[in-house]
Amino acid sequence: MPESLALLLSVAVFPGGVFALGLGLALKGVDRRLAARLQRRVGPPLMQPFFDLVKLTRKRTMIPDVACRAVFLGAPLAGVVAMLLAAALLPVPGLYEPSPALGDLLVLFYLLAVPAVVLMLAGSASGSPFGAIGFSREMMLMLAYEIPIVLVIVAVGLKTGIGRGEGMTLSLTEIVRYQRAHGAFLLDPAMWPALLAFLAFFPANLGIVPFDIAEAETEVLEGPLLEYSGPALGLFKMMSAAKAVVVLGLGICLFFPSGPDGLPGLAVHALKMLALMAVGVSVLRVSAGRMRIDQAFGFFLKWPLALAVAGVAAAVLA
Template sequence: MTAVSALWQAALVLGGGTLLALVYKGFDRKLAARMQGRIGPPIRQPFLDLGKLLVKETVVPRTAVRWVFNLMPFLALVAAGTVLLYLPVGPFAPVLSGYGDVIVVLYLLALPAIAMALGGFASGSPYGVVGAQRELVMLMSYEFPLAVVVVALAWRVAELGAGPAFSLATLAGNPLWAQVGPLGVLGLALLLVALLVVTPAELSKIPFDIPEAETEIAGGLVVEYSGVNLALFYLADAIKTVAMAALVVALFIPYGIAGPLGIGGIGGQILDVAFFFLKVFAVIFAAVTTVRVAFARLKVDQIARGFWIPLTAVALAGLLLLVLDKAVVG
């Protein structure tokens, strides 16, 4: 792949991913509203929101550390945007396949949360600081079960000898469901459950939206953000939602539809990409939209305990079952 070809692909993935992220956000809001018995905003509402934020004043509070406050929305957008380039898109390997693996993806997914926390601290607002502290506590809580899920899958793929085990191309190219016995399938199901619970936390969505908690701390770490700075965080959040869902798809449901239907060539690739978009949306609907409608916000201590003890236990049980399955099945 030449540098020019890679740049075109990167531009396509970034541009398409950003548009898709905003469209998914529109669907998410519409469907959530319908489930709550409301009409809801139009699907294009996220685009209108961005346009509105562009004409709003971008206020920097007088108590803020100005350069950190202004820099963090950029850092969040850069991290969320670049993570898309390390993820496979349907039948296509990641644009940066060979230049970053799933460990890089985990770090880049954590970076927007850290940027938002730093922005909250830098705002000098008590609400912002409380929100930032909550964001860091949550980050410390969900990272361990997330790491267990990824390590468990990579270990099992490494046992297959299919290539670099932490490469997302390898992980997506070797779905484990058909490679393991009944114990392994149960283990994979537990790991999938753990990852689906981590997903809304990684995205700070209800019931894990304590860093923002509008009704409690008035927006928390973004309380002082406005105008185009808030628009950048908004974009980063939308892109990160798609990236997280694409990670779930790549790790657990990387299957295409063109092969079973016997469709080859470009038509098959287009069908597989469309099916990938559908799977990403299904993950967002299941792990974000439905969950945020069905649950109320948890407290920070409940989240810390929930992720460190029961969810870590679920993830470790999944890993243990994969190990036992390997011992039994071989």
């Protein structure tokens, strides 16, 4: 198979594309059901996110008169493409290693910022004042959580690099290989500060309670998403589903890529995502209330930042 075709398949089918979307929507379904059960509700069917998406594709997209049409429609599309690309950049431990031609951890890091940027663009392009507030909130939150996540990536890169007797590595493939040979970072106490910082980062990146500040329904009516409907809203749903797969997958690659080879490895990978989703998303979001943006900003510049700095120090020294 020529390499260009393999690249295309990795972005469009597996592990990006169809696979990432399907997995993301399935995870979302489990999350909604689990959260409902934790709140003593019955909850929707597990397939509900798929039904929602199908319903949205059959509706009309309303575009506000004051909206900037190109950006309004282009933003969600860019978000989905970025996330599918990012999913193809992530190794599936034991089954798939991304081609170096696609990029390394740095590229992935920038792609991870795209959904937030896209939401900001969408919010300001929609011409709604709530979108504008969502814009400023999303930006503040992003500024707050980006620094810790960079440091977490640096900590893991340094740890791997030092372990292999060279400088920092930015190749996720190498990081996964190293851990599969020498034991997962999850079991190494020196990496725990970085792990904790990551655990604080991903709810903010996924935009769930207590960090669903930019899209808070009871405050700014879902902010940037307020004016969206139909297929364009469906694209945002696809983006957030794929983003869940990317962010959870990144966490697994950075800290716990152990498992069997081949297809069983894929099953174990998906199970790990499910576990992380259940504990890190469902349980978290039913057990807390929303923070105000200033509180969240202060929180990220305190705990996760300190933990991430400690993580880098521990990775170098230990």
